[in-house]
Amino acid sequence: MKKEALSTESYKGVRDFYPEDMAIQRYIFDTWSKTAESFGFERYDASVLEPSDLYKSKGAENEEMVNEQTYTFIDRGEREVTLRPEMTPTVARMVAGKRRELAFPLRWYSIPNLFRYERPQRGRLREHWQLNCDIFGSHSTMADVEIILLASEILKGFGAKASDFEIRVNSRALWNAYCEQWKITDEQRQSLSGLVDRKNKISLEEFNTAAKTILPDDSVYTAFLSVIHQTGTTPEMPEYHTLQKTIATLKELGISSVSYDPSIMRGFNYYTGIVFEVFDTDPANRRALLGGGRYDNLTELFGGDPIPAVGFGFGDVTIRDFIETHDLMPAELQSIDIALIPMKQEYALEAEKMAQYMRAAGKKVYVSLADKKVGDHIKQAEARHTKAIIVIGEEEIASNTFTLKRLQDGFETKGTIKELLASDD
Amino acid sequence: MKKEALSTESYKGVRDFYPEDMAIQRYIFDTWSKTAESFGFERYDASVLEPSDLYKSKGAENEEMVNEQTYTFIDRGEREVTLRPEMTPTVARMVAGKRRELAFPLRWYSIPNLFRYERPQRGRLREHWQLNCDIFGSHSTMADVEIILLASEILKGFGAKASDFEIRVNSRALWNAYCEQWKITDEQRQSLSGLVDRKNKISLEEFNTAAKTILPDDSVYTAFLSVIHQTGTTPEMPEYHTLQKTIATLKELGISSVSYDPSIMRGFNYYTGIVFEVFDTDPANRRALLGGGRYDNLTELFGGDPIPAVGFGFGDVTIRDFIETHDLMPAELQSIDIALIPMKQEYALEAEKMAQYMRAAGKKVYVSLADKKVGDHIKQAEARHTKAIIVIGEEEIASNTFTLKRLQDGFETKGTIKELLASDD
Numbered sequence: 001m002k003k004e005a006l007s008t009e010s011y012k013g014v015r016d017f018y019p020e021d022m023a024i025q026r027y028i029f030d031t032w033s034k035t036a037e038s039f040g041f042e043r044y045d046a047s048v049l050e051p052s053d054l055y056k057s058k059g060a061e062n063e064e065m066v067n068e069q070t071y072t073f074i075d076r077g078e079r080e081v082t083l084r085p086e087m088t089p090t091v092a093r094m095v096a097g098k099r100r101e102l103a104f105p106l107r108w109y110s111i112p113n114l115f116r117y118e119r120p121q122r123g124r125l126r127e128h129w130q131l132n133c134d135i136f137g138s139h140s141t142m143a144d145v146e147i148i149l150l151a152s153e154i155l156k157g158f159g160a161k162a163s164d165f166e167i168r169v170n171s172r173a174l175w176n177a178y179c180e181q182w183k184i185t186d187e188q189r190q191s192l193s194g195l196v197d198r199k200n201k202i203s204l205e206e207f208n209t210a211a212k213t214i215l216p217d218d219s220v221y222t223a224f225l226s227v228i229h230q231t232g233t234t235p236e237m238p239e240y241h242t243l244q245k246t247i248a249t250l251k252e253l254g255i256s257s258v259s260y261d262p263s264i265m266r267g268f269n270y271y272t273g274i275v276f277e278v279f280d281t282d283p284a285n286r287r288a289l290l291g292g293g294r295y296d297n298l299t300e301l302f303g304g305d306p307i308p309a310v311g312f313g314f315g316d317v318t319i320r321d322f323i324e325t326h327d328l329m330p331a332e333l334q335s336i337d338i339a340l341i342p343m344k345q346e347y348a349l350e351a352e353k354m355a356q357y358m359r360a361a362g363k364k365v366y367v368s369l370a371d372k373k374v375g376d377h378i379k380q381a382e383a384r385h386t387k388a389i390i391v392i393g394e395e396e397i398a399s400n401t402f403t404l405k406r407l408q409d410g411f412e413t414k415g416t417i418k419e420l421l422a423s424d425d
Numbered sequence: 426m427k428k429e430a431l432s433t434e435s436y437k438g439v440r441d442f443y444p445e446d447m448a449i450q451r452y453i454f455d456t457w458s459k460t461a462e463s464f465g466f467e468r469y470d471a472s473v474l475e476p477s478d479l480y481k482s483k484g485a486e487n488e489e490m491v492n493e494q495t496y497t498f499i500d501r502g503e504r505e506v507t508l509r510p511e512m513t514p515t516v517a518r519m520v521a522g523k524r525r526e527l528a529f530p531l532r533w534y535s536i537p538n539l540f541r542y543e544r545p546q547r548g549r550l551r552e553h554w555q556l557n558c559d560i561f562g563s564h565s566t567m568a569d570v571e572i573i574l575l576a577s578e579i580l581k582g583f584g585a586k587a588s589d590f591e592i593r594v595n596s597r598a599l600w601n602a603y604c605e606q607w608k609i610t611d612e613q614r615q616s617l618s619g620l621v622d623r624k625n626k627i628s629l630e631e632f633n634t635a636a637k638t639i640l641p642d643d644s645v646y647t648a649f650l651s652v653i654h655q656t657g658t659t660p661e662m663p664e665y666h667t668l669q670k671t672i673a674t675l676k677e678l679g680i681s682s683v684s685y686d687p688s689i690m691r692g693f694n695y696y697t698g699i700v701f702e703v704f705d706t707d708p709a710n711r712r713a714l715l716g717g718g719r720y721d722n723l724t725e726l727f728g729g730d731p732i733p734a735v736g737f738g739f740g741d742v743t744i745r746d747f748i749e750t751h752d753l754m755p756a757e758l759q760s761i762d763i764a765l766i767p768m769k770q771e772y773a774l775e776a777e778k779m780a781q782y783m784r785a786a787g788k789k790v791y792v793s794l795a796d797k798k799v800g801d802h803i804k805q806a807e808a809r810h811t812k813a814i815i816v817i818g819e820e821e822i823a824s825n826t827f828t829l830k831r832l833q834d835g836f837e838t839k840g841t842i843k844e845l846l847a848s849d850d
Contacts, residue, residue, distance in 0.1 A: 006727050011504070014471075038790070364464075
């Protein structure tokens with residue numbers, strides 16, 4: 001009885017990483033790690049499974065988010081479990097959980113996979129990976145500066161030029177100070193923040209009309225517009241000067257394309273200070289590449305004094321788009337040093353012995369196992385980005401003299417395996 | 426209104442990886458990768474989410490496994506989804522899905538996290554990571570040999586000596602040939618395989634009694650015992666000789682502690698040829714470290730001709746136990762090169778500039794941000810496995826002469842940052 005064939009499709013909205021895609025993914029992760037570690041950041045991780053409560057307590061909007069946009073289910077022990085949609089609640093939980101043992105300030109990073117239950121569409125997958133970098137336990141604006149500097153260095157680590165991206169910075173503290181100056185209600189502030197967050201997705205007319213509807217009178221409306229379009233005089237607020245100081249410090253550190261943008265809001269309610277986004281300057285890819293900010297109160301949820309924090313998240317799909325848009329992908333991400341090709345399968349053992357010798361010398365080596373013509377073995381070696389081959393036949397074994405052939409240009413070297421290894425370095 | 430504090434506990438049965446544990450995890454993953462790649466293996470990955478059907482079609486026992494031992498839920502599109510409990514079905518799906526494009530034989534590896542819904546107990550977590558190595562598309566016994574060789578080299582990659590572990594090999598083909606010789610029913614074969622699989626978990630008496638109950642008569646029972654205890658004469662079956670040839674080839678490749686063990690069965694029904702397990706020889710840790718075998722028919726589920734395969738899985742908890750049992754953990758897994766300590770926070774910008782210069786030279790450097798005494802900064806640097814510090818004060822900046830102090834022995838070097846970098850290499 002023949003059963004119906006199973007589908008080879010992956011689950012909807014997630015990706016299979018075949019070796020070619022995996023090599024790109026690893027290049028991205030390695031570049032992220034290397035740059036974060038050059039700043040002394042330490043890597044952490046946690047499970048994708050989290051108690052659902054972790055995402056519910058940040059306010060009503062999050063309860064809705066948990067119910068409608070996450071993978072949430074009840075386990076057999078009646079516990080409500082969620083596949084993490086973001087890493088910040090997890091890392092806040094971990095930091096709060098060991099606050100007495102950890103030596104603050106911490107510089108921590110992670111590369112978690114995150115899940116969102118949404119309709120799959122271009123660039124909006126149900127699972128993606130995200131670099132998360134955070135500094136915990138410092139109120140210093142130098143921590144804000146360092147986080148933005150790190151984001152910039154990461155892009156440069158992928159080969160980006162300073163002109164390939166721009167950094168736009170705002171401050172939630174400044175925004176709150178403005179809202180207080182305007183004496184608007186919490187509800188109005190909430191609606192207005194949401195509107196500002198959507199600013200670049202709607203027309204100017206729509207934006208203005210909506211603002212007018214939200215705000216109590218014409219004078220506030222005018223004041224709001226002059227802030228958002230930066231048409232007024234330099235305000236005398238301390239929050240404004242702190243923000244300008246941060247921007248000036250970044251410029252002193254060589255970050256030229258950084259500017260104040262009052263329309264940067266960031267979706268999450270937990271931000272308390274600086275907020276920023278980095279944009280691709282290429283018109284073909286005009287999306288925010290990454291974003292983050294300061295959130296000084298999140299660990300309060302776990303009891304005890306709040307631990308100040310500033311950080312950002314950077315998605316794998318976004319950086320891959322950026323790399324491709326700017327033609328920055330390295331040519332050779334996968335490679336094998338040597339393929340050993342036994343002319344008959346009876347020489348396979350001899351080949352495997354030679355392979356072992358070469359592996360001990362640090363080479364990546366495989367023995368071609370299939371029973372086919374030498375030409376086909378070579379084609380396969382090329383498909384695998386193999387740098388050189390050694391064909392093993394009766395004569396070679398008898399004379400203990402082998403030929404290493406470089407596939408790129410056909411250059412040949414003859415000798416014992418030991419001699420060939422020495423010449424290949 | 427103060428809400429009740431959220432718990433900082435992780436979900437039951439999963440682990441948080443704080444930097445210290447993460448460093449160990451990365452050491453394990455890196456050693457796995459490095460050794461697999463030295464054999465020319467290429468890395469792949471997939472999502473943890475898989476359609477539940479993938480695990481149901483291997484037979485009734487798997488239907489039960491899916492229902493009772495996995496995380497399975499219905500998504501909002503009425504699809505049944507499972508968090509992968511093992512990687513083999515996923516990789517079989519991927520290989521079958523691109524069978525026309527892939528250049529066989531493939532050498533593929535992956536380090537997925539896997540989920541089992543079970544009662545948490547020592548060493549039995551609900552989520553663990555596992556190295557999976559497979560060769561697809563080769564019937565050759567050299568592929569079997571290479572897979573076992575790789576398993577052995579991986580253990581050596583962690584510093585294990587040949588005497589620290591032993592490899593026990595059996596063959597499902599041989600086992601099936603025996604069962605046919607004994608003319609037992611499929612049902613009896615199934616029960617007997619299950620019993621053999623449990624052999625080391627029950628007493629010899631229990632084992633013998635159960636075998637007698639399963640088997641049809643005394644002569645078969647006697648024949649079975651002589652096979653399982655290896656008390657009979659060398660059998661004349663081709664499957665036996667193939668297996669002995671494989672073992673002899675491994676010995677020729679320098680693997681001394683490998684032997685035939687007729688009680689090695691492996692739980693999964695999909696094995697068709699060689700099966701093996703590697704055991705720790707230390708009496709304190711007498712568990713199978715890893716296991717695998719040949720499964721030539723699994724891709725058949727997806728339609729088309731079956732693709733032969735041989736591989737193994739190796740868990741992160743098991744290898745960590747092995748490393749700890751044999752005292753093989755490297756001393757320094759985390760390290761930062763230099764901590765810059767500004768004596769006053771007004772020197773932090775200067776410090777960050779110096780840090781940037783050092784990062785460009787490949788160093789891991791952080792600027793100590795907290796406002797505390799130099800002694801406390803140094804304590805913190807030590808806690809972070811920092812190799813050296815540079816204290817930055819007014820005098821140092823004015824004279825452009827800094828002191829690099831090695832924390833291990835207090836050795837000091839004076840000079841400009843450029844000179845110090847040169848001396849630190």
